[in-house]
Amino acid sequence: MNKKTILVLTALSATLVGCVNAPNGLEKEQFTQCKSIRLGGKVLTAQALPNKTKIEVLSYPVYSTSAKPMIDEQPNGRFITYLDGFVEPESLKDQFITIGGTLLKTEQGKVDQANYIYPVIKTNHYRVWKLSQSYYYPDDMWDDWGFFGRRPYYWYGEPEIRYYLY
Secondary structure, eight states: OOHHHHHHHHHHHHHHHHHHSOOTTOOGGGGSSOOEEEEEEEEEEEEEETTEEEEEEEEEOBOTTTOOBOTTSOOOOEEEEEEESOOOHHHHTTOEEEEEEEEEEEEEEEETTEEEEEEEEEEEEEEEEOEEEEEEOOOOTTOTTOTTOOOOGGGGOSOEEEEEEO
16 A cells, blocks of 8 residues: 555544544533523413423523523523422413423424424422512702702603512
8 A cells, every 4th residue: 555545544534533423522421411400581371280380481591699580681592391289370470480400301382383392491499589660760960969959750750660570
């Protein structure tokens, strides 16, 4: 054999070996054990089943410290979770929730006419948040020193409505 043939065969065998192995960090063994996850969002539907309650959630990012869903952010998908026992479905609808658990499997479903693959979470802990609102009147930039005294609410115009979870 000449040197050119040996070089081509060596390069070909190295390429084939590279195709067989997964890239670092993406090996199958990395994903065989379920990891704990924390997700949150708005409950879209809740359904009572025998011995459990099925919940479909519109997922929002959660704050790292409080675990509250970030209601001012854009939603980033949907997921399904099952709560052990009976939880009144009407008390959950349109509420915000944070769940902690493990990724269990996926389920086929539909969002309107589109097919959707839902991740299913086995819930270990959950918290339902209450949504509240407050009215905020911005400071009057022309009266920083209080020359005009305390003015009535109608002086300030429309208030800003701020929403928060507790």
